[in-house]
Amino acid sequence: MGNKNISMAVIRRLPKYYRYLADLLSKDIQRISSKELSDIIGFTASQIRQDLNNFGGFGQQGYGYNVEALHREIGKILGLDKKYNAILVGAGNLGQALTNYSGFKNAGFDIKAVFDANPKIIGLKLRDYEIMDSDKLEEYIVEHNVDIAILCIPKNGAQDVADKIVNAGVKGIWNFAPIDLEVPNHVIVESVNLTESLFTLSYLMKEDNEI
Amino acid sequence: MGNKNISMAVIRRLPKYYRYLADLLSKDIQRISSKELSDIIGFTASQIRQDLNNFGGFGQQGYGYNVEALHREIGKILGLDKKYNAILVGAGNLGQALTNYSGFKNAGFDIKAVFDANPKIIGLKLRDYEIMDSDKLEEYIVEHNVDIAILCIPKNGAQDVADKIVNAGVKGIWNFAPIDLEVPNHVIVESVNLTESLFTLSYLMKEDNEI
DNA sequence: TAGATTGTTAATCGATTAACAATC
DNA sequence: TAGATTGTTAATCGATTAACAATC
Numbered sequence: 001m002g003n004k005n006i007s008m009a010v011i012r013r014l015p016k017y018y019r020y021l022a023d024l025l026s027k028d029i030q031r032i033s034s035k036e037l038s039d040i041i042g043f044t045a046s047q048i049r050q051d052l053n054n055f056g057g058f059g060q061q062g063y064g065y066n067v068e069a070l071h072r073e074i075g076k077i078l079g080l081d082k083k084y085n086a087i088l089v090g091a092g093n094l095g096q097a098l099t100n101y102s103g104f105k106n107a108g109f110d111i112k113a114v115f116d117a118n119p120k121i122i123g124l125k126l127r128d129y130e131i132m133d134s135d136k137l138e139e140y141i142v143e144h145n146v147d148i149a150i151l152c153i154p155k156n157g158a159q160d161v162a163d164k165i166v167n168a169g170v171k172g173i174w175n176f177a178p179i180d181l182e183v184p185n186h187v188i189v190e191s192v193n194l195t196e197s198l199f200t201l202s203y204l205m206k207e208d209n210e211i
Numbered sequence: 212m213g214n215k216n217i218s219m220a221v222i223r224r225l226p227k228y229y230r231y232l233a234d235l236l237s238k239d240i241q242r243i244s245s246k247e248l249s250d251i252i253g254f255t256a257s258q259i260r261q262d263l264n265n266f267g268g269f270g271q272q273g274y275g276y277n278v279e280a281l282h283r284e285i286g287k288i289l290g291l292d293k294k295y296n297a298i299l300v301g302a303g304n305l306g307q308a309l310t311n312y313s314g315f316k317n318a319g320f321d322i323k324a325v326f327d328a329n330p331k332i333i334g335l336k337l338r339d340y341e342i343m344d345s346d347k348l349e350e351y352i353v354e355h356n357v358d359i360a361i362l363c364i365p366k367n368g369a370q371d372v373a374d375k376i377v378n379a380g381v382k383g384i385w386n387f388a389p390i391d392l393e394v395p396n397h398v399i400v401e402s403v404n405l406t407e408s409l410f411t412l413s414y415l416m417k418e419d420n421e422i
Numbered sequence: 423t424a425g426a427t428t429g430t431t432a433a434t435c436g437a438t439t440a441a442c443a444a445t446c
Numbered sequence: 447t448a449g450a451t452t453g454t455t456a457a458t459c460g461a462t463t464a465a466c467a468a469t470c
Contacts, residue, residue, distance in 0.1 A: 010399045012407070014414060078414045101346035103406045109411045147416070172415070190408055192325060192408050196227065199318060201287045201318075202290040203290055204222070206293060207217075
Protein backbone atom coordinates (compact mmCIF):
# COMPACT_ATOMS: atom_id res chain seq x y z
CA MET A 1 0.00 0.00 0.00
CA GLY A 2 0.96 3.69 -0.07
CA ASN A 3 1.96 3.44 -3.69
CA LYS A 4 -0.42 5.52 -5.78
CA ASN A 5 1.54 4.73 -8.90
CA ILE A 6 3.86 7.69 -8.76
CA SER A 7 5.54 8.51 -12.07
CA MET A 8 9.35 8.41 -12.42
CA ALA A 9 9.24 12.11 -13.32
CA VAL A 10 7.89 12.87 -9.85
CA ILE A 11 10.23 10.43 -8.10
CA ARG A 12 13.32 12.01 -9.66
CA ARG A 13 12.25 15.42 -8.42
CA LEU A 14 12.01 14.23 -4.80
CA PRO A 15 15.75 14.26 -4.05
CA LYS A 16 15.87 17.81 -5.36
CA TYR A 17 13.12 18.95 -3.03
CA TYR A 18 14.97 17.24 -0.22
CA ARG A 19 18.21 19.01 -1.06
CA TYR A 20 16.68 22.49 -1.39
CA LEU A 21 14.74 22.03 1.84
CA ALA A 22 17.98 21.08 3.60
CA ASP A 23 19.51 24.30 2.25
CA LEU A 24 16.61 26.34 3.60
CA LEU A 25 16.89 24.55 6.93
CA SER A 26 20.59 25.43 7.16
CA LYS A 27 19.57 29.07 6.62
CA ASP A 28 17.07 28.82 9.48
CA ILE A 29 14.12 29.43 7.19
CA GLN A 30 11.07 27.90 8.84
CA ARG A 31 8.25 28.27 6.32
CA ILE A 32 8.00 28.47 2.57
CA SER A 33 5.18 28.76 0.04
CA SER A 34 5.06 26.79 -3.20
CA LYS A 35 5.59 30.13 -4.97
CA GLU A 36 8.77 30.93 -3.04
CA LEU A 37 10.08 27.40 -3.48
CA SER A 38 9.32 27.67 -7.18
CA ASP A 39 11.53 30.75 -7.39
CA ILE A 40 14.56 28.94 -5.99
CA ILE A 41 14.09 25.40 -7.29
CA GLY A 42 12.85 26.24 -10.78
CA PHE A 43 9.73 24.06 -10.97
CA THR A 44 6.34 25.79 -11.20
CA ALA A 45 4.43 26.36 -7.97
CA SER A 46 1.63 24.30 -9.44
CA GLN A 47 3.93 21.36 -10.10
CA ILE A 48 5.36 21.55 -6.61
CA ARG A 49 1.89 21.37 -5.07
CA GLN A 50 0.91 18.52 -7.39
CA ASP A 51 4.08 16.59 -6.62
CA LEU A 52 3.75 16.92 -2.86
CA ASN A 53 0.07 16.05 -2.88
CA ASN A 54 0.90 12.67 -4.33
CA PHE A 55 2.16 11.83 -0.87
CA GLY A 56 -0.05 13.84 1.44
CA GLY A 57 -1.29 17.28 2.35
CA PHE A 58 1.86 18.67 3.92
CA GLY A 59 0.93 22.32 3.57
CA GLN A 60 -1.51 24.66 5.20
CA GLN A 61 -3.70 27.17 3.39
CA GLY A 62 -2.62 30.73 3.89
CA TYR A 63 0.69 29.64 5.42
CA GLY A 64 2.59 27.38 3.07
CA TYR A 65 4.83 24.53 4.17
CA ASN A 66 6.86 24.07 7.32
CA VAL A 67 10.39 23.55 6.04
CA GLU A 68 11.56 21.21 8.76
CA ALA A 69 8.46 19.01 8.67
CA LEU A 70 8.43 18.83 4.88
CA HIS A 71 12.13 17.96 4.79
CA ARG A 72 11.57 15.19 7.29
CA GLU A 73 8.52 13.86 5.42
CA ILE A 74 10.34 13.74 2.09
CA GLY A 75 13.21 11.97 3.81
CA LYS A 76 10.76 9.31 4.92
CA ILE A 77 9.18 9.11 1.48
CA LEU A 78 12.66 8.55 0.04
CA GLY A 79 13.21 5.79 2.58
CA LEU A 80 16.27 7.50 4.05
CA ASP A 81 15.26 6.25 7.49
CA LYS A 82 15.59 2.65 6.32
CA LYS A 83 18.84 0.74 6.78
CA TYR A 84 20.36 -1.58 4.17
CA ASN A 85 23.39 -3.81 4.08
CA ALA A 86 25.40 -3.11 0.95
CA ILE A 87 28.51 -4.35 -0.80
CA LEU A 88 30.67 -2.78 -3.46
CA VAL A 89 31.85 -4.90 -6.38
CA GLY A 90 34.79 -3.70 -8.46
CA ALA A 91 37.56 -1.85 -6.63
CA GLY A 92 38.99 -0.04 -9.64
CA ASN A 93 39.31 3.73 -9.80
CA LEU A 94 35.61 4.43 -9.61
CA GLY A 95 34.96 1.73 -7.02
CA GLN A 96 37.70 3.14 -4.81
CA ALA A 97 36.29 6.64 -5.17
CA LEU A 98 32.80 5.45 -4.25
CA THR A 99 34.13 3.58 -1.22
CA ASN A 100 34.98 7.01 0.16
CA TYR A 101 31.63 8.50 -0.85
CA SER A 102 29.93 9.98 2.19
CA GLY A 103 26.46 9.85 0.64
CA PHE A 104 25.90 6.22 1.60
CA LYS A 105 25.32 6.85 5.26
CA ASN A 106 22.70 9.54 4.53
CA ALA A 107 20.82 7.00 2.43
CA GLY A 108 21.15 4.39 5.17
CA PHE A 109 23.43 2.19 3.08
CA ASP A 110 26.05 0.43 5.14
CA ILE A 111 28.91 -0.84 2.99
CA LYS A 112 29.88 -4.13 4.58
CA ALA A 113 32.53 -5.36 2.16
CA VAL A 114 34.37 -4.64 -1.09
CA PHE A 115 35.01 -7.26 -3.76
CA ASP A 116 37.20 -7.53 -6.83
CA ALA A 117 38.14 -10.26 -9.29
CA ASN A 118 41.70 -9.06 -9.84
CA PRO A 119 44.13 -11.31 -7.89
CA LYS A 120 46.63 -8.45 -7.77
CA ILE A 121 44.45 -6.38 -5.48
CA ILE A 122 42.56 -9.07 -3.57
CA GLY A 123 43.68 -8.90 0.06
CA LEU A 124 44.84 -5.29 -0.17
CA LYS A 125 43.43 -2.73 2.22
CA LEU A 126 41.04 -0.09 0.88
CA ARG A 127 40.02 2.25 3.69
CA ASP A 128 38.52 0.00 6.32
CA TYR A 129 38.01 -2.84 3.89
CA GLU A 130 40.20 -5.71 2.89
CA ILE A 131 39.36 -6.35 -0.75
CA MET A 132 37.71 -9.76 -1.03
CA ASP A 133 37.72 -12.25 -3.88
CA SER A 134 34.65 -12.00 -6.14
CA ASP A 135 34.43 -15.78 -5.94
CA LYS A 136 33.17 -15.31 -2.39
CA LEU A 137 30.36 -12.97 -3.48
CA GLU A 138 27.38 -15.31 -3.27
CA GLU A 139 28.51 -16.95 -0.05
CA TYR A 140 28.98 -13.54 1.58
CA ILE A 141 25.64 -12.16 0.40
CA VAL A 142 23.73 -15.10 1.84
CA GLU A 143 25.60 -15.07 5.14
CA HIS A 144 25.46 -11.34 5.74
CA ASN A 145 21.98 -10.53 4.44
CA VAL A 146 23.16 -8.12 1.77
CA ASP A 147 20.30 -6.11 0.22
CA ILE A 148 22.16 -3.82 -2.14
CA ALA A 149 25.18 -4.10 -4.43
CA ILE A 150 27.11 -1.25 -6.00
CA LEU A 151 28.52 -2.47 -9.30
CA CYS A 152 31.67 -0.71 -10.52
CA ILE A 153 32.80 -3.34 -12.97
CA PRO A 154 33.41 -3.37 -16.73
CA LYS A 155 30.62 -4.03 -19.20
CA ASN A 156 31.84 -7.54 -19.92
CA GLY A 157 30.86 -9.85 -17.15
CA ALA A 158 28.52 -7.33 -15.54
CA GLN A 159 25.42 -9.35 -16.45
CA ASP A 160 27.02 -12.51 -15.05
CA VAL A 161 27.81 -10.80 -11.77
CA ALA A 162 24.27 -9.36 -11.65
CA ASP A 163 22.77 -12.83 -12.18
CA LYS A 164 24.90 -14.28 -9.39
CA ILE A 165 24.23 -11.61 -6.79
CA VAL A 166 20.51 -11.48 -7.57
CA ASN A 167 20.41 -15.23 -7.19
CA ALA A 168 22.11 -14.91 -3.83
CA GLY A 169 19.47 -12.46 -2.62
CA VAL A 170 20.42 -8.92 -3.62
CA LYS A 171 17.29 -6.77 -4.06
CA GLY A 172 18.79 -3.55 -5.40
CA ILE A 173 21.71 -2.61 -7.64
CA TRP A 174 23.40 0.75 -8.07
CA ASN A 175 24.90 0.07 -11.46
CA PHE A 176 27.87 1.94 -12.93
CA ALA A 177 28.59 -0.64 -15.64
CA PRO A 178 27.65 0.75 -19.07
CA ILE A 179 25.04 -1.90 -19.81
CA ASP A 180 21.31 -2.35 -19.25
CA LEU A 181 21.15 -5.16 -16.72
CA GLU A 182 18.38 -7.71 -17.01
CA VAL A 183 16.99 -8.65 -13.62
CA PRO A 184 13.77 -10.15 -12.25
CA ASN A 185 10.86 -7.80 -11.57
CA HIS A 186 11.38 -7.67 -7.83
CA VAL A 187 14.95 -6.37 -8.19
CA ILE A 188 15.55 -2.62 -8.53
CA VAL A 189 18.34 -1.32 -10.75
CA GLU A 190 19.37 2.32 -10.69
CA SER A 191 22.06 3.03 -13.26
CA VAL A 192 24.56 5.84 -13.56
CA ASN A 193 25.85 5.80 -17.10
CA LEU A 194 28.75 8.21 -17.40
CA THR A 195 29.17 7.66 -21.12
CA GLU A 196 25.54 8.50 -21.83
CA SER A 197 25.87 11.66 -19.75
CA LEU A 198 29.08 12.65 -21.53
CA PHE A 199 27.59 12.03 -24.97
CA THR A 200 24.61 14.16 -24.04
CA LEU A 201 26.97 16.99 -23.14
CA SER A 202 28.72 16.49 -26.48
CA TYR A 203 25.39 16.71 -28.33
CA LEU A 204 24.29 19.84 -26.51
CA MET A 205 27.61 21.61 -27.13
CA LYS A 206 27.29 20.90 -30.83
CA GLU A 207 23.72 22.14 -30.97
CA ASP A 208 24.72 25.35 -29.35
CA ASN A 209 27.38 25.93 -31.96
CA GLU A 210 24.83 25.53 -34.69
CA ILE A 211 22.25 28.01 -33.49
CA MET B 212 20.66 25.42 -38.17
CA GLY B 213 19.86 21.74 -38.15
CA ASN B 214 18.19 22.09 -34.79
CA LYS B 215 14.50 21.19 -35.15
CA ASN B 216 13.98 21.69 -31.42
CA ILE B 217 14.64 18.14 -30.36
CA SER B 218 13.26 17.26 -26.94
CA MET B 219 15.58 16.17 -24.13
CA ALA B 220 13.71 12.85 -24.00
CA VAL B 221 14.90 12.12 -27.54
CA ILE B 222 18.43 13.42 -26.91
CA ARG B 223 18.91 11.16 -23.90
CA ARG B 224 17.94 8.14 -25.98
CA LEU B 225 20.59 8.85 -28.62
CA PRO B 226 23.57 7.51 -26.64
CA LYS B 227 21.61 4.32 -26.06
CA TYR B 228 20.98 3.85 -29.77
CA TYR B 229 24.67 4.47 -30.34
CA ARG B 230 25.68 1.88 -27.78
CA TYR B 231 23.31 -0.84 -29.03
CA LEU B 232 24.35 -0.21 -32.62
CA ALA B 233 28.00 -0.60 -31.59
CA ASP B 234 27.07 -3.93 -30.00
CA LEU B 235 25.38 -5.09 -33.20
CA LEU B 236 28.39 -3.95 -35.19
CA SER B 237 30.71 -5.99 -33.00
CA LYS B 238 28.52 -9.00 -33.78
CA ASP B 239 28.86 -8.33 -37.51
CA ILE B 240 25.15 -7.65 -37.90
CA GLN B 241 24.72 -5.46 -40.93
CA ARG B 242 21.04 -4.55 -41.05
CA ILE B 243 18.27 -4.16 -38.53
CA SER B 244 14.60 -3.20 -38.61
CA SER B 245 12.98 -0.90 -36.08
CA LYS B 246 11.07 -3.97 -34.88
CA GLU B 247 14.23 -6.00 -34.25
CA LEU B 248 15.94 -3.04 -32.59
CA SER B 249 12.84 -2.58 -30.44
CA ASP B 250 13.18 -6.14 -29.20
CA ILE B 251 16.72 -5.62 -27.94
CA ILE B 252 16.68 -1.96 -26.85
CA GLY B 253 13.22 -1.90 -25.27
CA PHE B 254 11.75 1.19 -26.95
CA THR B 255 8.77 0.69 -29.28
CA ALA B 256 9.50 0.35 -32.99
CA SER B 257 7.31 3.38 -33.55
CA GLN B 258 9.35 5.47 -31.13
CA ILE B 259 12.59 4.38 -32.73
CA ARG B 260 11.38 5.48 -36.17
CA GLN B 261 10.07 8.74 -34.77
CA ASP B 262 13.33 9.43 -32.94
CA LEU B 263 15.55 8.74 -35.93
CA ASN B 264 13.36 10.74 -38.29
CA ASN B 265 14.04 13.83 -36.23
CA PHE B 266 17.48 13.77 -37.80
CA GLY B 267 16.90 12.29 -41.24
CA GLY B 268 15.59 9.33 -43.19
CA PHE B 269 18.28 6.81 -42.37
CA GLY B 270 16.23 3.74 -43.21
CA GLN B 271 14.96 2.12 -46.35
CA GLN B 272 11.45 0.72 -46.83
CA GLY B 273 11.34 -3.04 -46.93
CA TYR B 274 14.95 -3.28 -45.70
CA GLY B 275 15.37 -1.46 -42.40
CA TYR B 276 18.52 0.33 -41.31
CA ASN B 277 22.14 -0.30 -42.18
CA VAL B 278 23.78 -0.78 -38.79
CA GLU B 279 27.15 0.69 -39.67
CA ALA B 280 25.74 3.74 -41.43
CA LEU B 281 23.23 4.43 -38.66
CA HIS B 282 25.91 4.06 -35.99
CA ARG B 283 28.11 6.52 -37.85
CA GLU B 284 25.27 8.99 -38.34
CA ILE B 285 24.27 8.95 -34.69
CA GLY B 286 27.92 9.46 -33.78
CA LYS B 287 27.90 12.60 -35.90
CA ILE B 288 24.58 13.74 -34.41
CA LEU B 289 26.12 13.34 -30.95
CA GLY B 290 29.09 15.42 -32.07
CA LEU B 291 31.56 12.64 -31.32
CA ASP B 292 33.61 13.69 -34.34
CA LYS B 293 34.21 17.11 -32.80
CA LYS B 294 37.30 17.80 -30.69
CA TYR B 295 37.29 19.80 -27.47
CA ASN B 296 39.97 20.93 -25.05
CA ALA B 297 38.97 20.03 -21.51
CA ILE B 298 40.26 20.40 -17.98
CA LEU B 299 39.38 18.58 -14.80
CA VAL B 300 38.90 20.58 -11.60
CA GLY B 301 39.09 18.78 -8.26
CA ALA B 302 41.56 15.91 -7.97
CA GLY B 303 39.88 14.14 -5.07
CA ASN B 304 38.77 10.53 -5.21
CA LEU B 305 36.22 11.04 -7.94
CA GLY B 306 38.41 13.43 -9.91
CA GLN B 307 41.25 10.94 -9.85
CA ALA B 308 38.94 8.17 -11.00
CA LEU B 309 37.63 10.29 -13.87
CA THR B 310 41.16 11.21 -14.93
CA ASN B 311 41.53 7.56 -15.81
CA TYR B 312 38.14 7.37 -17.53
CA SER B 313 38.60 6.16 -21.08
CA GLY B 314 35.29 7.59 -22.29
CA PHE B 315 36.73 11.04 -22.88
CA LYS B 316 38.62 10.18 -26.02
CA ASN B 317 35.51 8.59 -27.60
CA ALA B 318 33.67 11.84 -27.01
CA GLY B 319 36.57 13.84 -28.45
CA PHE B 320 37.38 15.43 -25.11
CA ASP B 321 41.09 15.95 -24.60
CA ILE B 322 41.95 16.50 -20.92
CA LYS B 323 44.73 19.05 -21.00
CA ALA B 324 45.25 19.67 -17.30
CA VAL B 325 44.06 18.83 -13.80
CA PHE B 326 43.54 21.42 -11.07
CA ASP B 327 43.01 21.37 -7.34
CA ALA B 328 42.86 23.94 -4.55
CA ASN B 329 44.47 21.75 -1.89
CA PRO B 330 48.12 22.82 -1.37
CA LYS B 331 48.94 19.31 -0.16
CA ILE B 332 48.37 17.78 -3.58
CA ILE B 333 49.28 20.67 -5.89
CA GLY B 334 52.41 19.65 -7.79
CA LEU B 335 51.85 15.93 -7.34
CA LYS B 336 51.69 13.68 -10.36
CA LEU B 337 48.34 12.16 -11.34
CA ARG B 338 48.77 9.93 -14.37
CA ASP B 339 50.31 12.18 -17.00
CA TYR B 340 49.25 15.32 -15.20
CA GLU B 341 50.95 17.44 -12.62
CA ILE B 342 48.15 18.78 -10.45
CA MET B 343 47.97 22.53 -10.92
CA ASP B 344 46.86 25.24 -8.51
CA SER B 345 43.23 26.27 -8.98
CA ASP B 346 44.44 29.87 -8.76
CA LYS B 347 45.82 29.39 -12.27
CA LEU B 348 42.47 28.24 -13.67
CA GLU B 349 41.38 31.39 -15.52
CA GLU B 350 44.82 32.12 -16.89
CA TYR B 351 45.15 28.57 -18.21
CA ILE B 352 41.68 28.50 -19.78
CA VAL B 353 42.33 31.68 -21.72
CA GLU B 354 45.79 30.63 -22.88
CA HIS B 355 44.89 27.08 -23.90
CA ASN B 356 41.44 27.63 -25.38
CA VAL B 357 39.66 25.34 -22.97
CA ASP B 358 36.06 24.59 -24.03
CA ILE B 359 34.96 22.15 -21.36
CA ALA B 360 35.52 21.72 -17.62
CA ILE B 361 34.82 18.64 -15.54
CA LEU B 362 33.94 19.74 -12.04
CA CYS B 363 34.63 17.25 -9.26
CA ILE B 364 34.59 19.67 -6.37
CA PRO B 365 32.49 20.00 -3.22
CA LYS B 366 29.17 21.84 -3.21
CA ASN B 367 30.64 24.82 -1.39
CA GLY B 368 32.63 26.93 -3.79
CA ALA B 369 31.31 25.13 -6.86
CA GLN B 370 29.28 28.13 -8.03
CA ASP B 371 32.31 30.40 -7.56
CA VAL B 372 34.49 28.11 -9.64
CA ALA B 373 31.76 27.90 -12.29
CA ASP B 374 31.53 31.69 -12.45
CA LYS B 375 35.29 31.99 -12.88
CA ILE B 376 35.73 29.37 -15.56
CA VAL B 377 32.68 30.55 -17.52
CA ASN B 378 34.07 34.06 -17.37
CA ALA B 379 37.37 32.77 -18.72
CA GLY B 380 35.63 31.17 -21.70
CA VAL B 381 34.46 27.67 -20.78
CA LYS B 382 31.38 26.72 -22.83
CA GLY B 383 30.44 23.39 -21.29
CA ILE B 384 30.56 21.87 -17.81
CA TRP B 385 30.32 18.24 -16.81
CA ASN B 386 29.24 18.83 -13.24
CA PHE B 387 29.64 16.31 -10.42
CA ALA B 388 29.13 18.84 -7.64
CA PRO B 389 25.76 18.29 -5.95
CA ILE B 390 24.37 21.72 -6.82
CA ASP B 391 22.39 23.28 -9.67
CA LEU B 392 24.92 25.63 -11.24
CA GLU B 393 23.71 28.96 -12.59
CA VAL B 394 25.38 29.84 -15.86
CA PRO B 395 24.64 32.13 -18.82
CA ASN B 396 22.40 30.75 -21.59
CA HIS B 397 25.22 29.97 -23.98
CA VAL B 398 26.92 27.64 -21.48
CA ILE B 399 25.88 23.99 -21.32
CA VAL B 400 25.83 22.15 -18.00
CA GLU B 401 25.37 18.41 -17.83
CA SER B 402 25.20 17.21 -14.23
CA VAL B 403 25.75 13.81 -12.70
CA ASN B 404 24.24 13.89 -9.25
CA LEU B 405 25.20 10.73 -7.39
CA THR B 406 23.15 11.59 -4.33
CA GLU B 407 19.98 12.07 -6.38
CA SER B 408 20.58 8.73 -8.06
CA LEU B 409 21.20 6.97 -4.75
CA PHE B 410 18.10 8.52 -3.17
CA THR B 411 16.05 7.36 -6.14
CA LEU B 412 17.30 3.82 -5.56
CA SER B 413 16.38 4.16 -1.89
CA TYR B 414 12.86 5.27 -2.81
CA LEU B 415 12.33 2.45 -5.29
CA MET B 416 13.54 -0.19 -2.85
CA LYS B 417 11.09 1.05 -0.25
CA GLU B 418 8.20 1.09 -2.70
CA ASP B 419 8.86 -2.49 -3.64
CA ASN B 420 8.74 -3.53 -0.03
CA GLU B 421 5.32 -1.98 0.34
CA ILE B 422 3.61 -3.68 -2.56
C1' DT C 423 -12.36 39.20 9.36
C1' DA C 424 -9.35 39.75 5.10
C1' DG C 425 -5.44 37.98 2.80
C1' DA C 426 -2.73 34.27 1.54
C1' DT C 427 -1.99 29.95 -0.09
C1' DT C 428 -3.15 25.30 -0.29
C1' DG C 429 -5.37 21.04 -2.44
C1' DT C 430 -7.61 19.61 -6.39
C1' DT C 431 -10.17 19.72 -10.67
C1' DA C 432 -10.06 21.12 -15.42
C1' DA C 433 -7.44 22.65 -19.50
C1' DT C 434 -3.40 22.47 -22.09
C1' DC C 435 0.61 20.82 -23.80
C1' DG C 436 3.92 17.46 -25.26
C1' DA C 437 5.41 12.83 -25.88
C1' DT C 438 4.31 8.18 -27.16
C1' DT C 439 1.86 4.86 -29.81
C1' DA C 440 -0.96 3.32 -33.65
C1' DA C 441 -2.03 3.21 -38.32
C1' DC C 442 -1.17 3.20 -43.00
C1' DA C 443 0.19 5.01 -47.53
C1' DA C 444 4.57 5.23 -49.84
C1' DT C 445 8.22 2.65 -51.59
C1' DC C 446 12.24 -0.23 -51.61
C1' DT D 447 5.95 -8.49 -58.57
C1' DA D 448 4.84 -9.44 -53.57
C1' DG D 449 6.42 -8.76 -49.01
C1' DA D 450 8.56 -6.01 -45.78
C1' DT D 451 9.36 -1.98 -43.54
C1' DT D 452 9.97 2.77 -43.56
C1' DG D 453 8.42 7.79 -42.93
C1' DT D 454 4.74 10.38 -41.39
C1' DT D 455 0.13 11.66 -40.01
C1' DA D 456 -3.45 10.95 -36.68
C1' DA D 457 -4.96 9.20 -32.13
C1' DT D 458 -3.95 8.41 -27.52
C1' DC D 459 -1.90 8.87 -23.35
C1' DG D 460 0.39 11.14 -19.61
C1' DA D 461 2.47 15.07 -17.55
C1' DT D 462 2.40 19.96 -16.74
C1' DT D 463 0.07 24.21 -16.04
C1' DA D 464 -3.90 27.06 -14.94
C1' DA D 465 -7.72 28.13 -12.25
C1' DC D 466 -10.30 28.45 -8.24
C1' DA D 467 -13.04 26.92 -4.28
C1' DA D 468 -11.74 25.61 0.33
C1' DT D 469 -9.69 27.06 4.40
C1' DC D 470 -6.08 28.44 7.50
